[in-house]
Amino acid sequence: MKRVSKAGDVTRMDLWNFVQERDISESVVEMLIEEKKGCCPELQLLEINNTLQRDYSDYRQFQLGIEALQLGCPKLQVLRLLNLLWLPKSSRASAFCTAGFPHLEELCLATSFFSFVEDQILHRILHESHSLRVLDLRGCYRITPTGLAKLPCKNVECLYLGLYCSGSSSNQLLPKEGSYLFTEKWHHCLAELDLSGHVFSENDLETAIAKLAINEGRSPLRSLNLGGTKISLNSVRQVITQCPQLSFLNLASCRHLPRGWKRAYKGQEDIRQLLLRLLESKSDDSVC
Structure with missing residues (x-):
């Protein structure tokens, strides 16, 4: 990790099966946003992909500093947080005071088990991502059609909202109306x-x-x-x-x-x- 933390010219980082423990997950993100300048200011792709676990208790929850990551990696084009159990860190300043991810073209938050991601969190990530083309929210059952319709992204080409969670009580939270809001958009x-x-x-x-x-x-x-x-x-x-x-x-x-x-x-x-x-x-x- 020390070697990567000094690589200011790094443009791509893939971390597969790397987040078995919560402290490792957080240290990776902290490394990227160090001193609010980021050790990888040129980073364009960040993917953290966890191994699927058999049981919910096997997942390690961690906190993600959304606004700090936006400040630390201003050129990010692809962000993939796959099969991760995470919550956003609270921010002192308003989320919309940051520059966001103005170059983001792909956001993947897919999970096959459980998700805390809701409309407000999605807006904190995407409030300046006008060029987004791929939005993968598979398993993010808390996202609503109204929330999607309010996103600033005008030209989403690939929208993945499929639900593949088995044995979950998430069906009680699913909207029965409003799918036309994002197909119209x-x-x-x-x-x-x-x-x-x-x-x-x-x-x-x-x-x-x-x-x-x-x-x-x-x-x-x-x-x-x-x-x-x-x-x-x-x-x-x-x-x-x-x-x-x-x-x-x-x-x-x-x-x-x-x-x-x-x-x-x-x-x-x-x-x-x-x-x-x-x-x-x-x-x-x-x-x-």
């Missing part, structure tokens, strides 16, 4: 969207899909994960019709779809065959 730029495991109502998802399809055949959407949601056949038909670049569509475990439709469709030909089935199904319904 980013309909012009979203290329990949993951909503798997969410409990948005059928009507809410219908509105969200309508916002995605508002480009009338010019949507950039390539990948859509709706596994385990309440998506309807009508909404599936609409998104395929209006999003010609779609090459991945996951409908596995979608409770409102008939049997035989619930699977992942890979490749444009597979999706084209699905559309033909949907059109035939609609034709049969009209005959009846």
Whole structure:
């Protein structure tokens, strides 16, 4: 660590399986923000990735000084904190008094078990990140559609909100309405969207899909994960019709779809065959 702490020209730091103990996690961050100038002022990529643990008690919680990290690493473009159990340190000054991460293009806070990340924390990180393109919040079940809609990021291309936590009580916290808020905000730029495991109502998802399809055949959407949601056949038909670049569509475990439709469709030909089935199904319904 002493060797890295003197490397002012370091632009990339990957720390895999490095945070088995809480004090190690905190020392890494403290090293980066030393004296509020940072030992790595040129750092552009920081990834800390913990090994998946079998039990929640095996995770070590640590505190992250968000504003101090922003001051210490002003050129950060990619920040990945994966499978970590962390809380933000309280800040004396307002979070919005700092310069934020003005160059940040990718933020990944994905976890498969538990997360403290909520709207306010997300805004503390991203309040100046106008160029963000990738936002990975898989497992961050406390984030709300309203919170996402208020972000200053105007051109998010990849938005991952899927929930993969098993045996969790997080479902009680999940919003049932509002998915249309972020599809409306980013309909012009979203290329990949993951909503798997969410409990948005059928009507809410219908509105969200309508916002995605508002480009009338010019949507950039390539990948859509709706596994385990309440998506309807009508909404599936609409998104395929209006999003010609779609090459991945996951409908596995979608409770409102008939049997035989619930699977992942890979490749444009597979999706084209699905559309033909949907059109035939609609034709049969009209005959009846």
